[in-house]
Amino acid sequence: MPRKDIFNSATVESMLRAPNLKWHTNPPDVIPMWIAAPDFSIAPEIKQGLRDAVEIEDVFYNTDNAAKAAMAEKISRFNKIPVTPDDVTVIQGVDPSLWLAAKHACKPGDEVILTDPMYAPFKSVLDASGAKAVLWELDDGDGYRFDIEKLKMLVTKRTRLIGVCNPHNPTGRVMTKEELNAIADVAIDKKIRIVSDELWEDIVFDDRKHVSIASLSPEIGDLTLTSWGFSKTFGVAGLQLGYMATTNKDAMADMRKQSTGIQRGSSTLAKAIAPIMLGTTLDWWRRDMMRHLTKIRKLCVTRMNKMNGITFPDLEGTYVPFPRFDLGMKSKDLADTLTKEYKVGLSAGIGFGAKGESHLRMCIATSEGIMTEALDRIEAAAEKLC
C-alpha cells in the first residue's frame, strides 16, 4: 500500500477481514472504538523485517543483545536517560512491566499512588503484589491538571510507588516539565519509587515534546523504572514486545531475580524487528501518523462539541480521548446503549475509576470515513437521549 494511503484507507469491510480482537468482539454492524488499537496497516519496513527474520530462521534460542543495544541507544538519544544495554530488560509488553515494578517496589500492605481516572491494568497488577492503591484524583473541571498539593497529602510512611502515565490514558494529558519536576521533588524527598508508563510517547499533538521523568536528574533517574512498547505507535500489540529500563542497577538486578523462570523476554521475531522500530527509519511513519491524527482530532472537536450534552476534551496526547457525556445515563449504561442501539462501541468511563464516571473513552485512530460514520451514530444518540 502506498505510504499516503496507510492511515486513511480503512473501511468497515477491510477491518472485518483482518484478524483482530477490536472488530470481532461486537457484532459486525458495530463500529468498535473501545480498545486502544489503530485501524492502520502495518509499516512496510516492519513487514519486511519480519519476513527477513523468518527467511534466516531466527526462531532458535537467541540472545537479546541486538534488541537491548537498540533500546539503550533510543532511550539515551530520545528519552535522554543515560542507560547501557545492561540497564534494559525486554518484556512482553508494558502491562507485564507494571506488574514487575509493583513486585519489585511493594510488599503486601504497602501503598501505591495512582491517578483516578487511570488506565485500569495499573490497579490490577498492583493487586497481584498485595499493595493498596491510593487514588490521586484528577478533575476534568480544571483540565486534568496534576495537582501536586493533592499528591503530597496522599503520601504516608507506607507509600512505596507512584504510578505515572505520560502521555496519560485516559485523560489525554501530556505532562508538563513543571508537573514532572514537582512529582520528582516529592519522590526524592520521601524516597518513593516511580513507575513511568511512557507507551504513548510518540502520540503528542501541537509540537509538544515528550519528557521522561527519569531524565530530569540522576536522583530521580535512580528512583524510576520506565516502560515503553510498540503497540500504540505501530499497531503491533500482537508482537508482545515491550522494554523497561532504569539507571538503578540494584533495582534491575532485583527485577531480574523476581521474574526468573516466569519472564522470558519476547519472541525472536519481535526482537529481530526492534531495531527497525527504535531507530530513525520509521520517523516518516511517526510524522505522517500525527498529521493524520491531527485531522481526525479536528473532525471530532468540530463535530462533537456541537452535539447535545457532549464536551470533547483538549486532547494533548494519545488517540484515546475521554469526552464528557451529560446525557442523563451512567457511563456503563450509556456505553451499552450506544453499542446495542446506535452501533458504535465506546468504553465506559467508570472502568477507569470513579472520576471517569461521566465520560466514555473512544479510540480515534481510524480513517476519516469510519470516523465520520461513528460520529454520525454518536450524534444520532445525543439527539435522542439528551
Ligand SMILES: Cc1ncc(COP(=O)(O)O)c(C=O)c1O
Ligand atoms: C497506558 C497504557 N499502558 C499499557 C498498555 C498496554 O501496553 P502493551 O500492549 O505494551 O502491554 C496500554 C494499552 O492501551 C496503555 O494505554
